[in-house]
Amino acid sequence: MAARPRVYRAEGVILRRRNLGEADSILTVFSGGEGKFEAIAKGVRKARSRMRGHLEPLTRSRVLVAHGRSLDVFTQAETVDAYRRLREDLDASAEALYCLELVDRFTEEREPLPELYALLLEALSLLEEGNGPAVTRHFELRLLALLGYEPHIDGCVLCGDRLPEEETLLSPGAGGLVCRGCRAETGGGRIVSVPVVKLMRFARRATMAEFVALEAPTEIEQELRGAVAELVRYHLDRDPNARRFVEGVSALHPKD
């Protein structure tokens, strides 16, 4: 058996940190090449640790990792982007944390998903530039699509009929929009307005920057948020924890 290399390189975003023992942490990284993985950062909670600031959650870092018996171990780390402006803005931090949690919950370890990684970087840099929740909406919809959960929104998902331009049922269980005739066959869902369906269609072909630039009216954005939340909840079988934080933070003051 050929000896496998003792160390490997990865570049990724730190998703979360768990403390281990006195001074160590276990970090979850989402990288382009390796996918999601966990490794131990030894002594990282000591003041003099050389890696400490480079392995904070919500940091994009280049790391060198050594294979360990049970868990791998970080041997070097260097920040690529600390997303400083994002971190110093409570609303943007909340949106970003929500995106990180989605990635963590929707992915399996060591499953490379380079497109999702690129999407995450795009979302973080748009949040860093001061954009709002529209970033998260596009991120959620594209994440669902990349992982194979894209809702069918061109006609009824059950009978294939074209849909008239009116409010329609979005059924996460059925996997998309459902026409009036088929509604009885679904286990429920949420009625969505025409602009929301159009926004979802636009999200498929638009880049994240284009989607964010569209600046949909607040009530449409709210409605889209609810609809997408329902899709996420259906596929995860729960609500991400950070959603409550996003809501709590924005409830605290209307941004103006």
Place this chain on the structure above:
Amino acid sequence: MPEAGAPEPIARLIQEFSKLPGIGPKSAQRLAYHVLKAPEDDARALAQALADVKERVVLCETCFYITVSDPCALCDEEQRDPTLVCVVEQPLDVLVVERTGGFRGLYHVLHGSLNPIDGVGPEQLRIQELLRRVEAGQVVEVIMATNPSLEGEATSMYVQRLLQPLGIRVTRLARGLPSGADIEYMDDLTLSRALEGRQEL
């Protein structure tokens, strides 16, 4: 895990010790046999200390620091400036700030930091209590001394936003280079903030 063959009281003690952080089954065994061989007075003192901690130590109803009397000694000290409140994450942080000797205000212990992904929200911390304390009037400045981590910063920003309508001053500790550190290995965030906060020599 109960030790096969060890008499029941010993096995129970081993099991209790192994619940402590950083104590594996071997260390737990060693500790248990140490207690067995130790003079009875020592063992009783240990048992009494353990019981006292749970029975006598409470949280101060004002600052939520650990104390045996409510209000705690810090809140009770008359020379302290009641217009200044230093907010920390953990009770131990109070001791560390006290050790500097440079702070003569009061404290408020949050008992944690916001961690939205792990589901630790504002309601799990003593944040509402801080709000009520500030609303009561006397406080002029709240100093956020949370950890310079993602969670600590989020906590500070959240508290700042919560207290904003009250029109008091909310500050946070400066961020810079720890003594004994190496510039070469400093992260960009710390270094750029240290640069901004540079001081005349």
